[in-house]
Amino acid sequence: MMTVTKAICNHHPVFLKQAYKGDVVQLVDHERHLSTGDRYIKFDPARLRFKVMVHATDYEYLVGSYDNLASAINKARRT
Numbered sequence: 143m144m145t146v147t148k149a150i151c152n153h154h155p156v157f158l159k160q161a162y163k164g165d166v167v168q169l170v171d172h173e174r175h176l177s178t179g180d181r182y183i184k185f186d187p188a189r190l191r192f193k194v195m196v197h198a199t200d201y202e203y204l205v206g207s208y209d210n211l212a213s214a215i216n217k218a219r220r221t
Contacts, residue, residue: 146165146166146167146168147166147167147168147181147182147183147215147218147219148167148168148169148170148176148180148181148182148183149161149167149168149169149170149182149183149184149185149211150169150170150171150172150173150182150183150184150185151169151170151171152184152185152187154185154187156185156187156190157185157187157192157211160210160211160212161211163211166215167183167211167215170182173197173202176197177197178197178198178199179196179197179198180196180197181194181195181196181197181205181218181219181221182194182195182197182218183195183211183214183215183218186207189207190209191207191208191209192207192208192209192210192211192213192214193206193207193208193214194206194207194208194214194217194218194221196221205217205218205221
């Protein structure tokens with residue numbers, strides 16, 4: 143069974159092209175829909191990087207930053 147990773151939706155064409163390529167990410171429209179301890183992917187349009195984040199109660203912290211969505215998904219599943 144494949145685990146579905148959450149990703150914060152972004153309307154940048156680079157993000158959308160990779161997100162809709164396969165059914166491997168669950169798009170979420172805002173961080174308020176995440177639970178404490180969830181690992182998710184956030185896209186940084188200024189640097190064209192996919193950031194793997196962990197959601198905590200009052201903050202979020204960065205786990206890694208990657209060039210493509212597949213690498214970010216692999217890191218989110220491993221941590």
